[in-house]
Amino acid sequence: MLAGDMLKRKARYFLLILVLCVFSSCFQIIEEINVANNGSGTVNLTVNLSASKTKVASLMLLDSVNGYKVPSKQTIQKEMEEAVVYLRSAPGISNVKKTLDFENYIATISFAFKNIANINNVNQNVLKKMKIKAINNSSYSFNPETGIFQRRYTHTKEALIEYNKLKPEVKNVFKEASYTSIYRFEKPVESSVNPLAKVSKTKKAVMLNVGIMGLINGKTNITNQISLAK
Amino acid sequence: MNYYFKSAIAGSFLLGSIAVNAQDLSRKIPADALAVATLRGGNLTELMSVSEFNQSFLGKKMLEGLAKDHIADFPGMEDFGFNLSSDFFYYNQSSDSVSYNCFLLPVKDAAKIDLFFSKRGKIFTVKDQVRSYFNVDSTEAVHWNAEMLLSVIPIEKSAYFKRPEVRERLGLSTEEESNLYAPENANDAVMADSAAVDVTEAMEVVDEQEELVVAKPVKQKKSTAVKHRSKKTKLKGKKSAGKNSKKKVGKKNLTKKKVALPKEETAEMEVSTSEEAPATFESDMSSDTVVVDTAYADNNDNSNSPFFSDLRIKRAIMAKWTAKMSADFFAGKNQGSILNNADFNKSVDHKAEATIWISGLEKLTSAYLPLDYFKGVNFMGGYGAANAKLFLEDQSIRMSSAMTFSEDMGNVLRKVHKRKLNKKFMKYVNEDQMIGYMAYAMDTKAYLQEYPKLISKIYGSVYSDEIGMATDLFSLLLDEEAIGKVIKGDGIFVFNGLSQKEVAYKSYDYNEDNFETKEVMKTKKETLPDFLMMISTEDTRLMDKLIAYGVKKELLKNHNNYYEVSIPKSPMALYFTIKDGVIFLTTNGQEIQQIVNNTFTAKLSAKHKKALLGNNYAAYFSPKKLSGKIPAETLGRLTQVEKTNKTLSALGDIYIRSFPMKGNTFAAEISMDIPRGQKNALKYLMSITEDLQK
Known part of the structure; x- marks a missing residue:
């Protein structure tokens, strides 16, 4: 999952925050990919904690909650900046932008790619950098010739294992959270x-x-396979 | 005046009832009972007549459960042969090896109890007017005569049976062996339970055979109770160790009878004639045996394992002890009566519908907890006798409890509880607005000074050096005097209800055309509590420093004579101020202004004032006032909301309070008013149980 992979480094911190929203908290992850006919395109990732902002705000006043360290505003900004720097140097990636809204707790990262395979490289490198042994369980491909867009995804048990390690009150955070992916194309989808x-x-x-x-x-x-009209 | 008049009437009535109540079985309770529970039938039947009870929901359920298929023979609670207007008791008696749970009930008509037992297919024997019934493995015994019924359920103390010298003496396997064969998740209690249930169920099925079975052994065996008993129970143990096949049960029944018989020796049989008995007995037995054995082979290969053979031995020995214990009881061989115990007598309250008395927590825990595990750490040291009483009155349900402490502990508690609630708090409570409160008063300084002493009492005997150092360090680091000035130790929390505040947040919508995302503002409601908290303080220097820091860091907003705590993006407002040695913290902006401007309108009845100022701990909660104030969103479905509100408004006001220490006794009470229109507490409780079933 692009969103998950891309933001993993930052997500650590975002997760930490989420973790703290023990009440009616919920969050959204939105992944938007626009693919042009020639295979280039743009990505826009959003993590939205606005619905839990009361709790997030209160919790950010604390150093740690439930045994998790609460990152400061500065730490979050710094980590985001590092991600942007890395992306800018990545092959085939350009026009990297980020926004961080501490009023509503919404973070976004957007960038353009020459070929969708560039995203997969980014994923792998980010994972390598973070020394995460996880199988790259998510990848994208687009063939301009055939007009077939593929999103491959396999579930890893590790996610569940990690989740099960969480405290029950932390688990609640994930119960109402949602993931949205939007893929837009220039040609109609068949x-x-x-x-x-x-x-x-x-x-x-x-x-x-x-x-x-x-x-x-x-x-x-x-997992999805989308065929575009010729 | 009226009060004295009433008390005089009540007093004379009580004296009368004591004199009239000749069937007071409490004198039969042994002096060494660790705990006694009393249910006063007389008081209960006065609140609700037996015929009324029979017609009630609970009454019908109880009758069904007790009489089963013989409801025609036992149409009402009075038909079971007990004296319902007398006292019923439970008591616990313990030795180093067994804990006996005893139920002592007053009998009005023994013939009815006889009938009950025989109708239920439970065979008993009679000797000297005392009827005796034993369950299958003799781990439960019931004896009765024209005056009383005693039911005993012994429970082994595993610590005793784990002692190597005991295991050797009793011929038990070594503990390792026994554990090796223990069925998964099974402990003795579970085993015993399942066996017992099994048996009673099956007994109804094999009614007839049983009666016959009994006859023969009586004729055959004539020897001392003790010898027989152990032999019998061994036999039974083998059977009961098996899984629950009905056939096996038949066999268990047989053994049970044999166990029962030694008691009688010269007993005249109640049931069946001896002539026809032997034949049936034989056939019954043989057929049983066959089936039992197959059952064995089928599903219980472990039955001869050390675990089960140990179980058999233990049960046999406990059955022996239990029989001796109950025989002594009826023979009047008990060493002294509980009525010679001054502390028990003090706890007797003829007005209470039910009471529980515990001889001493220290004694009780040492009787139950394997103390060798704690290596001499005495958690319950200093705790003496305790009691709890239930009063069902015309206008309230009341439960009181009291605990007596040792002189040392009493001293500590008296010092800690010396403080009273700050009278100034009363000026800021309005009972029309509040839903409840919680107030406490203790002396922080005394607490901090005495706490280390308490700790050294608990751990002192074992870790005296370490504890000594730790408590010294505690005193060194904490300036008890200074802390005691900042927070004196009394405070009140007034709960004014719940409110909802709308919170806006950002979300995304997607248009249907091309799923373009659009940022939208949405709102949701957060439920927040409304409260006012007051705490006494003397030295505000530390507080002042904290406030100055808060203001500097913009965590506090200064409104001249009060402060607003700014919780970023929080819909909850929090205000506080310090005035006249009281720290005020509230969620209501208007309220804090009234407090600082001296315009707060207080309203507090004498009842609340007395509860608050007279006790170290007082709490009040009005469910009725809360009903309708819970935001529907919090509860979800509408039916849920209605149900909750209905339940809340049916409940009366609830009060909790502690009383000032009397000597070394600390007492507390919880009570609930009964809604108007209810005749008395018992009838009210009955109506609630009925409502809950609907």
């Missing part, structure tokens, strides 16, 4: 294989909106 995905009225966009829990426990599969 078919989209994943039954959970919706095709827009213009037929040029595919959206998939699922709960994070389903991804953690492996009940939801977000």
Whole structure:
């Protein structure tokens, strides 16, 4: 999952924050990818904690909660900046931008790519850098010739194992969290294989909106193959 | 005046009832009982007649459960042969090896109890007017005569049976062996339970055979109770160790009878004639044996393992002890009566519907906890006798409890509880607005000074050096005097209800055309408590420093004579001020202004004032006032909301309070008013149980 991989480094901190939202907290992860006919495109990632901002704000006043260290505003900014620097140097990636809204606790990163395979490289490198042995369980491909866009995803048990280690009150944070992916194309979509995905009225966009829990426990599969009109 | 008049009437009535109540079985309770529970039938039947109870929901349920298929023979609670207007007791008696749970009930008509037992297919024997019934493995015994019924359930103390010298003496396997064969998740208690249940169920099925079975052994065996008993129970143990096959049960029944018989020796049989008995007995036995054995082979290969053979031996020995204990009871061989115990007598309250008395927590814990594990650390040291009483009155349900401490502990508690609640608090409570409160008063300084002493009492005997150093360090680091001035130790929390505040947040919408994301503002409601908290303080220097720091860091907003705590992005406002040696903390901006401007309108009834100022701990909660104030969103479905509100408004006001220390006794009480229109507490409780079933 691009969102997960991309932000893993930062996500550590975001997760920490989430972890603290023990009440009616919920969060959103939105991944938008626009793919041009020639295979280039843009990515926009959003992590939105706005619905839990009361709790996040209170918790950020503390050093640590439930045994998790609460990152300071500065730490979050610094880590985001490092991610941007890394992306800028990555092959095929350009126009990297970030926004950090501490009023509503919304973070976004956007960038352009020459080829969608560039995203996969980024993922792998980020994982390597973080010394995470996880199998790269997510990848994208687009063939301009055939007009087939593929999103491969396999669930790893590690996610569930890690989740099960969390305290019950922390687990609650994930119960109402959602993950949304939107892929937009220049040509109309002829078919989209994943039954959970919706095709827009213009037929040029595919959206998939699922709960994070389903991804953690492996009940939801977000693999998709989208065929575009010739 | 009226009060004295009432007390006089109540007093004379009580004296009368004591004199009339000839069937007071409490004198039969042995002096060494560790705990005694009393249920006063007389008081209960006065609140609700037996016929009324029979018609009630609970009454019907109880009758069904007790009489089972013989409801025609036992149409009402009075038909079971007990004296319902007398006292019922439970008591616990312990030795180093067994804990006996004893139920002592007053009998009105023994013939009815006889009938009950025989209708239920439970065979008993009679000797000297005393009827005796034993369950299958003799681990439960019931004896009764025209005056009383005693039911004993012994429970082994595993620590005793783990002692190597005991294991050797009793012929038990070594502990390792026994553990090796212990069934997973099974402990003795579970085993015993399942066996017992099994048996009673099956007994109804094999009614007839049982009666016959009994007859024969009586004729055959004539020897001392003790010898027989152990032999019998061994036999039974083998059976009961098996899994629950009905056939096995038949066999258990047989053995049970044999166990029962030694008691009688010269008993006349109640049931069945001896002529027809032997034949049936034989056939019954043989058929049983066959089936039992197959059952054995089928599903219980472990039955001869050390674990089960130990179980058999232990049960046999406990059955022996239990029989001796109950025989002594009826023979009047008990060493002294509990009525000679002054502390027990003090706890007797004829007005209470139910009481529980515990001879001393220290004694009780040492009787139950394997103290060798704690290596001499005495957690319950200093705790003496305790009691709890339930009063069902015309206008309230009241439960009081009291505990007596040792002189040392009493001293500490008296010092800690010397403080009273600050009277100034009363000026800021309005009972029309509040839903409840919680107030406490203790002396922080005394607490900090005495706490180390308490700790050294608990751990002192073992870790005296370490504890001594730690407590010295504690005193060195903490300036008890100074802390005691900052927070004196009394405070009150007034709960005024719940409120909802809207919170806006950002989210995203997607248009249907191309799933373009659009930022939108949404709102959700957060439920927040409304409260006022007051704490006494003397030395505000530390507080002042904290305030100055807070203001500098912009965590506090200064509104001249009060402060607002700024919790970023929080919908909850929090205000505080320090005035006249009181720290005020509230969620209500208007309220804090009234407090600083001296315009707060206080309203507090004498009842609340007395509870607050007269006790170290006082709490009040009005469920009725809360009903309708819980935001629907918090509860979810509408039906849930209605149900909650209905339940809340059906409950009366609840009060909790502690009383000032009397000598070394600390007492507390919880009570609930009964809603208007209810005749008395018992009837009210009955109506609630009925409502809950709907």
